Amino acid sequence: MKDDNSLANGGEPPSDHRLQSLKGFHSAGRGFWRDVPAADWNDWHWQLKHRITMPEQLQRFMPTLTPEEFAGAKLANHKLALAITPYFFNLIDPLDEHCPIRRQVIPRIEETRTASWEMSDPCGEDSHSPVPGLVHRYPDRVLFLVTDRCAAYCRYCTRSRLVSNASGYDFHPEFDKPIAYIAQHPEIRDVLLSGGDPLLLSDEKLEQLLGRLRAIPHVEFLRIGSRIPTFLPQRITPELCAMLKKYHPLFMSIHSNHPRELTTEVRDALGRLADAGIPLGNQSVLLKHVNDDVTVMKAHIQKLLMCRVKPYYLYQCDLISGSAHLRASVRQGLEIMTQLRGYTTGYAVPQYVIDAPGGGGKVPINPDYILSHNADRVVLRNYEGKIFEYPEAPDGTPLSSPPKEIEAPQMI
Numbered sequence: 001m002k003d004d005n006s007l008a009n010g011g012e013p014p015s016d017h018r019l020q021s022l023k024g025f026h027s028a029g030r031g032f033w034r035d036v037p038a039a040d041w042n043d044w045h046w047q048l049k050h051r052i053t054m055p056e057q058l059q060r061f062m063p064t065l066t067p068e069e070f071a072g073a074k075l076a077n078h079k080l081a082l083a084i085t086p087y088f089f090n091l092i093d094p095l096d097e098h099c100p101i102r103r104q105v106i107p108r109i110e111e112t113r114t115a116s117w118e119m120s121d122p123c124g125e126d127s128h129s130p131v132p133g134l135v136h137r138y139p140d141r142v143l144f145l146v147t148d149r150c151a152a153y154c155r156y157c158t159r160s161r162l163v164s165n166a167s168g169y170d171f172h173p174e175f176d177k178p179i180a181y182i183a184q185h186p187e188i189r190d191v192l193l194s195g196g197d198p199l200l201l202s203d204e205k206l207e208q209l210l211g212r213l214r215a216i217p218h219v220e221f222l223r224i225g226s227r228i229p230t231f232l233p234q235r236i237t238p239e240l241c242a243m244l245k246k247y248h249p250l251f252m253s254i255h256s257n258h259p260r261e262l263t264t265e266v267r268d269a270l271g272r273l274a275d276a277g278i279p280l281g282n283q284s285v286l287l288k289h290v291n292d293d294v295t296v297m298k299a300h301i302q303k304l305l306m307c308r309v310k311p312y313y314l315y316q317c318d319l320i321s322g323s324a325h326l327r328a329s330v331r332q333g334l335e336i337m338t339q340l341r342g343y344t345t346g347y348a349v350p351q352y353v354i355d356a357p358g359g360g361g362k363v364p365i366n367p368d369y370i371l372s373h374n375a376d377r378v379v380l381r382n383y384e385g386k387i388f389e390y391p392e393a394p395d396g397t398p399l400s401s402p403p404k405e406i407e408a409p410q411m412i
């Protein structure tokens with residue numbers, strides 16, 4: 001029975017040292033910026049202003065940059081811009097070409113290679129957009145794209161067509177039309193702010209927006225999708241938290257993929273959000289050589305709980321153009337899910353989903369736990385592979401007489 005074993009390292013149990021480095025909380029440190037005053041380093045505006053955005057800068061800060069990465073960085077500004085906050089850059093291990101942090105934010109030349117089944121709008125959002133900046137796919141909720149900018153850019157971004165404005169898509173977020181649409185549609189009870197990253201807006205602008213949405217009586221529930229807690233934890237100021245607190249019920253979905261992203265800085269920022277009463281969920285993307293390994297995934301989701309975050313969704317990587325080098329298989333994803341459920345805290349286990357190509361929305365993907373569903377019983381498999389039966393009449397009512405026989409548990 002596999003338990004703590006890694007998929008990527010051929011089933012060898014990880015060394016204590018490796019597990020410890022995944023589970024412990026460490027600071028990102030200042031690295032190249034060690035002479036920068038703490039007041040600047042901890043100021044989110046300073047972090048944004050000093051982002052690494054040019055291939056030459058990247059090469060200067062990381063002499064181990066490979067030719068594939070340098071070429072990728074050169075071409076990035078025609079597709080999805082290159083930007084990395086100094087804080088997040090310091091999490092990269094420059095000596096490890098396959099560093100899981102590095103793969104997420106440093107472009108590679110493979111990004112320019114597009115397979116015929118890859119798309120610029122893999123989730124078909126544009127076809128469900130009644131007004132620019134709004135996606136209305138599900139009956140009672142909308143996705144509201146409030147900005148086209150992020151603190152840093154994930155190389156597998158599903159919205160790279162409109163984020164960072166590098167690909168000439170010409171998206172100019174504005175609030176009036178989406179808000180008017182929401183106000184005119186009483187079935188919309190849930191508004192999800194995303195983009196781009198809504199927490200890049202100033203406190204004032206974000207508060208205005210939340211206030212306008214809260215003024216609509218049928219909007220019950222607000223959420224913000226943001227990667228700022230992991231890219232730029234300095235942004236999560238006490239003032240921001242005090243402002244957000246006024247707009248409850250407000251949830252936040254953060255985005256983290258690897259335990260090394262959960263630093264002491266991030267843990268403290270998430271603590272401030274949680275203390276403001278904001279329930280926190282995490283959305284991860286299953287990424288090759290980043291988190292397609294059960295040891296890494298388990299350490300990550302357990303560490304998220306330590307940060308007061310419930311792992312919400314694990315996404316199969318969308319078929320976004322130029323992402324093949326980052327995509328892990330559905331088979332691998334299901335294998336990881338099989339090794340999480342039952343083996344660790346239920347709260348830690350995310351729902352694995354595929355956002356159906358072309359606009360079908362999120363489809364839950366689960367290992368099979370129902371082996372058969374007959375006239376008088378449901379046959380189940382537990383996490384250990386033992387078989388159990390749940391007696392039930394064909395019409396779904398409890399049985400009036402015992403089923404023919406209940407077999408003793410057996411292994412499959």
Ligand SMILES: *Cc1c(COP(=O)(O)O)cnc(C)c1O
Pocket residue numbers: 135136137138141142143192362
């Ligand atoms: C993911 C998503 C939502 C929110 O879905 P939940 O399952 O409620 O978290 C809403 N609208 C769109 C277009 C989405 O992609």
